[in-house]
Amino acid sequence: xxxxxxKARSSSGRVVSGVLTAEHQQAALRVLxxxxxxxxxxxxxxxxxxxxxxGRRRRVRLRVVATFYSQLADLLRAGVPVLRALDVLSRGxxxxxxxxxVREVRxxxxxxxxxxxxxxxxxxxxxxxxxxxxxxxxxxxxxEDAFSRIAIFTGRQDxxxxxxxxxxxxxxxxxxxxxIVVVFLMSFVVPQVKPILSRMELPPLTxxxxxxxxxxxxxxxxxxxxxxxxxxxxxxxxxxxxGRAQMDAIKLKLPMLGKIITMVAVCRFCRILGTLLHNxxxxxxxxxxxxxxxxNRVLSEAIAEATDSVSKGATLAEPLAASGMFPPDxxxxxxxxxxxxxxxxxxxQVADSNEARTASLIDLAVRLLEPMLLLAMAVVVLFIAxxxxxxxxxxxxxxx
Numbered sequence: 160x161x162x163x164x165x166k167a168r169s170s171s172g173r174v175v176s177g178v179l180t181a182e183h184q185q186a187a188l189r190v191l192x193x194x195x196x197x198x199x200x201x202x203x204x205x206x207x208x209x210x211x212x213x214g215r216r217r218r219v220r221l222r223v224v225a226t227f228y229s230q231l232a233d234l235l236r237a238g239v240p241v242l243r244a245l246d247v248l249s250r251g252x253x254x255x256x257x258x259x260x261v262r263e264v265r266x267x268x269x270x271x272x273x274x275x276x277x278x279x280x281x282x283x284x285x286x287x288x289x290x291x292x293x294x295x296x297x298x299x300x301x302x303e304d305a306f307s308r309i310a311i312f313t314g315r316q317d318x319x320x321x322x323x324x325x326x327x328x329x330x331x332x333x334x335x336x337x338x339i340v341v342v343f344l345m346s347f348v349v350p351q352v353k354p355i356l357s358r359m360e361l362p363p364l365t366x367x368x369x370x371x372x373x374x375x376x377x378x379x380x381x382x383x384x385x386x387x388x389x390x391x392x393x394x395x396x397x398x399x400x401x402g403r404a405q406m407d408a409i410k411l412k413l414p415m416l417g418k419i420i421t422m423v424a425v426c427r428f429c430r431i432l433g434t435l436l437h438n439x440x441x442x443x444x445x446x447x448x449x450x451x452x453x454x455n456r457v458l459s460e461a462i463a464e465a466t467d468s469v470s471k472g473a474t475l476a477e478p479l480a481a482s483g484m485f486p487p488d489x490x491x492x493x494x495x496x497x498x499x500x501x502x503x504x505x506x507x508q509v510a511d512s513n514e515a516r517t518a519s520l521i522d523l524a525v526r527l528l529e530p531m532l533l534l535a536m537a538v539v540v541l542f543i544a545x546x547x548x549x550x551x552x553x554x555x556x557x558x559x
Contacts, residue, residue, distance in 0.1 A: 163187040167196035219257045219284055221317035225310045232306035260284050291448050295439040305438050312434055326525045337536045345372040356550045368546035404456040415524050422517045424455040426510045433506030458484055
């Protein structure tokens with residue numbers, strides 16, 4: 160059913176806007192008339208991503224969405240009708256934004272729309288992956304199983320994201336602390352000592368430290384402003400398609416982190432594709448959805464080429480191997496799964512096993528990164544200490 164974006168004026172004179180679904184434009188106008196709204200413009204296209212709660216971001220944490228899917232699956236499995244289940248969950252009140260969205264979905268379903276179409280109006284809450292799985296489940300009659308799988312998938316995705324973020328926090332704190340300490344020493348402590356030591360012959364190490372201190376004290380603010388200007392100028396480019404593609408390519412080439420980022424994207428692709436295939440979504444449509452949900456432009460391009468090859472009758476394993484993005488063991492498992500016609504099960508198993516390996520790799524990288532950062536901090540502090548102590552000890556020996 161087509162979607163229409165409208166802008167209308169209420170009976171009180173307030174201008175409102177939103178998105179609705181109708182069979183044609185005249186039907187959309189009648190819907191607005193039933194709501195006592197005077198249409199100013201009605202155009203086909205758009206999504207109801209921000210129909211309510213203006214000025215607020217309608218994003219909800221993955222953990223909350225996963226809990227909603229799990230509760231909805233339990234209610235449906237217990238024999239509760241969809242409308243009643245949505246009504247119950249909309250009155251839960253655990254998350255106000257999600258409760259409001261669920262009420263909107265419930266109203267749309269009560270008006271005759273499918274559950275998938277109603278969810279599709281809220282892409283910030285329900286991405287295309289979830290909507291496609293729900294649409295296939297509605298056609299196949301396995302809605303509760305689909306919601307259970309979406310809940311498991313969303314929960315694991317949130318768990319992996321939290322693990323990545325949690326692994327980055329401690330090293331980031333160390334780096335920030337080191338920068339603050341070095342800047343403080345070079346800007347305030349060293350300048351206090353410099354007049355005392357400048358009256359004697361200084362070793363090269365101390366001369367270098369004084370030069371660095373003078374640069375930070377005199378030019379540090381300009382350098383900071385310049386870096387901020389570069390960041391501000393680079394942000395629009397980084398948000399463009401070319402900038403994102405370049406950043407994604409750079410991420411994959413980073414030492415140690417590149418392999419982790421690659422495996423995270425590959426695991427996400429395998430889990431999404433396997434889950435979609437298990438829920439009855441055709442393979443070409445599943446590949447297109449998995450391509451958009453991979454999270455990396457380079458991997459998305461490789462999946463797009465694989466989709467074209469599959470549409471021409473080739474196997475999936477061949478273009479994945481040719482891309483160079485997928486490890487050989489995963490490609491071999493995909494090839495065997497295609498021959499045995501259990502690709503959906505194997506892909507989920509591949510995601511499970513490789514996510515565990517990736518988690519171990521993340522732990523190893525963090526364990527190596529922490530002592531490396533501490534060692535770098537120790538070297539910097541030792542450099543400052545030796546630069547100050549050498550001339551002081553030399554002055555003491557001369558005086559003696």
